[in-house]
Amino acid sequence: MERLPILKIGPMLLVSIQVDLRDDMVIALQEDLADRIVDTGARGVVIDITALDIVDSFTGRMLATIAALSRVLDAETVVVGMRPAVAITLVELGLSLDGIKTALDVERGMRLLSSAGGVGR
Amino acid sequence: MTAQELPITGDADVVRVRQAVRAAAVEAKLSLVDQTKLVTAASELARNTLTYGGGGGALVEQLDNGLRKGVRAVFHDKGPGIADVAQALTDGFTSGSGMGLGLGGARRLVDEFVIETAPGDGTTVTVVKWAR
Numbered sequence: 361m362e363r364l365p366i367l368k369i370g371p372m373l374l375v376s377i378q379v380d381l382r383d384d385m386v387i388a389l390q391e392d393l394a395d396r397i398v399d400t401g402a403r404g405v406v407i408d409i410t411a412l413d414i415v416d417s418f419t420g421r422m423l424a425t426i427a428a429l430s431r432v433l434d435a436e437t438v439v440v441g442m443r444p445a446v447a448i449t450l451v452e453l454g455l456s457l458d459g460i461k462t463a464l465d466v467e468r469g470m471r472l473l474s475s476a477g478g479v480g481r
Numbered sequence: 482m483t484a485q486e487l488p489i490t491g492d493a494d495v496v497r498v499r500q501a502v503r504a505a506a507v508e509a510k511l512s513l514v515d516q517t518k519l520v521t522a523a524s525e526l527a528r529n530t531l532t533y534g535g536g537g538g539a540l541v542e543q544l545d546n547g548l549r550k551g552v553r554a555v556f557h558d559k560g561p562g563i564a565d566v567a568q569a570l571t572d573g574f575t576s577g578s579g580m581g582l583g584l585g586g587a588r589r590l591v592d593e594f595v596i597e598t599a600p601g602d603g604t605t606v607t608v609v610k611w612a613r
Contacts, residue, residue: 380499382492383528414499414517416524417583445517453521453586454572 404473410441534558
């Protein structure tokens with residue numbers, strides 16, 4: 361199965377989703393990220409969804425799960441690059457993504473993690 | 482493009498249905514937000530067909546009522562059906578692993594939403610989104 365690449369950049373992990381997401385890839389990403397956080401001791405995770413033209417309830421739940429499990433593993437997650445049309449649709453769908461930090465792009469997401477403390481030092 | 486029937490038997494088919502609905506929505510000149518809403522609804526419904534219906538298919542077609550263009554997508558399965566439709570449409574209700582937003586959420590994202598189902602008789606959900 362195709363898996364999403366996880367890049368290590370300093371004390372952070374970056375996942376940039378560039379393909380049409382299948383549900384099995386989403387599930388694999390949760391497991392891979394948990395492993396990589398523990399292996400690398402990463403303090404932050406940036407998930408770039410710039411290329412995603414939709415986020416449905418399954419993908420939304422995946423983002424919430426990743427945020428929750430990274431927190432348990434002492435890392436913060438930021439979701440970056442959500443398109444305006446995706447944001448409008450998510451809210452109408454009823455998905456508020458409570459508890460998920462967001463930023464407009466990767467750079468701002470990384471800055472947010474650095475300023476949150478711990479990361480980047 | 483007229484009508485297109487697509488099978489839904491695996492995760493990759495859900496992606497294909499999304500792409501077909503997107504193509505039809507672009508062709509019908511739906512706005513970007515309306516395209517996104519329709520494709521998101523289609524994604525929820527295609528996953529329901531797969532997860533709860535045990536697989537089935539989707540019929541995607543363009544509409545033109547003389548005044549407006551639109552897209553209709555029909556999701557059908559021969560699965561166990563839904564015993565309590567009102568409950569299934571309620572936010573937060575789920576019999577599976579989702580967030581319970583699939584059916585009710587999909588209904589909010591489209592202009593027309595019809596569900597035909599009976600226990601043991603499969604489920605057919607028809608959604609329509611019109612260009613504004």
